[in-house]
Amino acid sequence: MQIAIHDRSGSFSDIWIEHCIENGIHYKEVNCYNSNIISELKDCDGLMWHWDLTDYKSNLMARQLTQSLERINIKVFPDVDTSWHYDDKVGQKYLLEAIGVPLINTYVFFSKKDADNWLSRTTFPKVFKLRNGAGSSNVRLVKDKPEAERMINIAFGQGFSQTNPFARLKERIWMFRRDKNLTSAQRLLTGVARIFVKNEIEKYSQKEKGYIYFQDFIPQNEFDIRLVIVGTRCFGLRRFCRKGDFRASGSGLKDYDYTKIDTECIRIAFESAQKLNAQSVAFDFISHQGEYKIIELSYAFTSHQFPGFWDQNLNWHKGSVSPQKFMIEDFVNSLVKVHKFVS
Numbered sequence: 001m002q003i004a005i006h007d008r009s010g011s012f013s014d015i016w017i018e019h020c021i022e023n024g025i026h027y028k029e030v031n032c033y034n035s036n037i038i039s040e041l042k043d044c045d046g047l048m049w050h051w052d053l054t055d056y057k058s059n060l061m062a063r064q065l066t067q068s069l070e071r072i073n074i075k076v077f078p079d080v081d082t083s084w085h086y087d088d089k090v091g092q093k094y095l096l097e098a099i100g101v102p103l104i105n106t107y108v109f110f111s112k113k114d115a116d117n118w119l120s121r122t123t124f125p126k127v128f129k130l131r132n133g134a135g136s137s138n139v140r141l142v143k144d145k146p147e148a149e150r151m152i153n154i155a156f157g158q159g160f161s162q163t164n165p166f167a168r169l170k171e172r173i174w175m176f177r178r179d180k181n182l183t184s185a186q187r188l189l190t191g192v193a194r195i196f197v198k199n200e201i202e203k204y205s206q207k208e209k210g211y212i213y214f215q216d217f218i219p220q221n222e223f224d225i226r227l228v229i230v231g232t233r234c235f236g237l238r239r240f241c242r243k244g245d246f247r248a249s250g251s252g253l254k255d256y257d258y259t260k261i262d263t264e265c266i267r268i269a270f271e272s273a274q275k276l277n278a279q280s281v282a283f284d285f286i287s288h289q290g291e292y293k294i295i296e297l298s299y300a301f302t303s304h305q306f307p308g309f310w311d312q313n314l315n316w317h318k319g320s321v322s323p324q325k326f327m328i329e330d331f332v333n334s335l336v337k338v339h340k341f342v343s
């Protein structure tokens with residue numbers, strides 16, 4: 001048995017490759033962007049590739065490659081169920097509504113007329129989002145109807161950029177003032193450089209337009225709850241909002257104290273992951289009138305180390321763990337099962 005791993009430094013592949021070496025698992029490094037990738041994978045039972053929104057190219061072909069490999073019974077991490085909705089809040093809206101998990105009321109329109117009709121009946125504030133983006137960069141509060149009208153005009157006019165170098169620089173100045181360390185200084189410098197030199201995402205990504213997405217605003221949340229499910233384990237943390245802001249994602253203000261996370265939220269996360277049939281999924285929750293609602297989901301996430309995990313019976317298992325190790329463990333186990341069945 002052999003698995004293929006797309007090696008990208010700083011991504012989950014670092015941990016996956018380490019795990020293969022430690023456990024004597026046959027693996028081969030591949031580059032999924034090679035035009036002959038399908039023939040390169042013919043001697044492999046599975047492919048693991050941590051692609052994400054920081055690599056603009058993956059958006060052009062990762063889903064298509066995954067679908068094609070599943071068609072010829074080569075298993076993939078992330079598989080179609082796990083990944084098709086990644087970085088696509090519009091897709092997630094339909095999926096979460098379809099499988100009946102508690103999503104915040106979400107409205108999406110594909111014509112100015114439909115958006116205007118809704119506008120005449122709705123209340124404010126609302127939360128506006130682009131379908132893609134991370135770290136709260138494409139999320140903002142819309143306070144009143146005139147502001148929503150302006151957003152609708154842009155959505156069905158010139159469109160929104162997926163990235164805003166000035167907003168990013170402002171955020172990095174704020175982080176540097178707060179952290180005053182080497183990392184925040186480096187990020188501040190690259191933020192300045194990015195005003196003048198575009199990165200690949202800025203060069204190649206298209207404007208977001210022709211749709212508009214709003215959510216009910218859920219007030220009074222000082223933090224969101226990030227719960228990651230990998231197979232039968234749940235990892236958790238709380239992410240606190242920026243000062244004077246309703247947005248937690250990307251603030252860098254994290255707390256891993258597991259005793260602060262309500263087991264009801266964990267139960268919903270396990271149940272929802274099962275309905276999604278996901279190999280790995282990170283949910284962001286906020287609480288609304290005593291009930292937990294999902295904001296969004298993502299198979300990939302930034303945390304690598306947690307102080308323990310809950311099992312499906314909601315028992316806590318203490319000890320420093322990395323979800324990425326469990327991803328490869330589960331993946332290899334699923335391949336071994338197929339092998340036993342076939343031979």
Ligand SMILES: Nc1ncnc2c1ncn2[C@@H]1O[C@H](COP(=O)(O)OP(=O)(O)O)[C@@H](O)[C@H]1O
Nearest residue numbers: 127133134135136137215216217218247248249
């Ligand atoms: N409907 C909402 N009501 C209140 N707060 C929200 C809502 N949606 C998002 N937030 C806050 O904004 C943050 C970013 O939103 P999210 O949709 O997760 O965007 P991103 O993909 O950038 O992480 C969340 O972490 C949460 O704190």
Ligand SMILES: [Mg+2]
Nearest residue numbers: 135249284296
């Ligand atoms: Mg988020």
